[in-house]
Amino acid sequence: MHASPDDHLTIGEVIRRTGVSASALHFYERKGLIYAERNGCDQRIFARHMIRRISLIIMAKRLGIPLSDVAKVFATLPFDHAPTHADWQRVSRAWKKELEERRRAIENLENELTGCIGCGCLSMKACLLLNPDDTLQGRGPGPVRLQEFSDSRSRRTRG
Amino acid sequence: MHASPDDHLTIGEVIRRTGVSASALHFYERKGLIYAERNGCDQRIFARHMIRRISLIIMAKRLGIPLSDVAKVFATLPFDHAPTHADWQRVSRAWKKELEERRRAIENLENELTGCIGCGCLSMKACLLLNPDDTLQGRGPGPVRLQEFSDSRSRRTRG
DNA sequence: ATACGAGCTCAACTATGGTCGAGGTCAAGC
């Protein structure tokens, strides 16, 4: 029960090679990310190339890519043999773009926040950070706009 | 029941001013982020300055700052009146640093991934992205290192 | 015979940030 043919691995072997826990592997299988045949005792037998998929999952995890995105990528990959080097290049470039986008989103937030630090109005209507989509715009001229940030301060300095 | 004194707001008024749902406000109250007194009918009466706290929560949400971090910040803020402009500057600068750190973390990942795109070995032992903490290092000289990325490719080109 | 190790399933639980619905209370309007 311990041994397995050359190109097939038990779950224990997969765990030792990848460092991924059994429960996580079960979870990935339930999600359709990996696949294993079964032996007579209903135990999982992993094809060796499944290790590549698991590596990609670990990689995605490190990059903060959700498993749903990994699933999308895997849908474009061969299921019965290891992905090619070209496959890896395609996937990793796509994930690099993901990272780039996330970085740019953060940079935008940084810029907005830098403006807001000086401003400090925290107006629900005027502040881009608080109301990026102008959600509160259509609600009529009610008292939507916040007062100056600090009531006490306004009273002290201007009241 | 609709009207409320000058510096006190019903939950409905808070919702209209902030765009935050009642369930979210209940949730924030349970988490200790905001606080409301009650009238005779057990309905929440929010002090006007509570709007500032809610604005900060919305801001944090936009920035991807978890509520637990917001709670830590709120622990350093006055509970009975609005935070001052100086408070806002302190908080927003701290959050800007957070964003900076997140951006730098992403930049590091981008750099690592760029190296990995060219490499493509996906070795559990050698790849920094797959094994940043050398977790698999102490497990003896077993077959931990992955083969070249594509079995079929290695067979074709070198087998 | 019996224990041990490896593996199995299934359900419940973790944290985060809420949403949704059931069922109840209260005041005002018709």
Next chain:
DNA sequence: GCTTGACCTCGACCATAGTTGAGCTCGTAT
């Protein structure tokens, strides 16, 4: 007197990414 609107509590549920534990089946070793 009855509905409507605003509000309340409480429990269940969503997704994400798993972990943990109970209880079961195997094959092997003693």
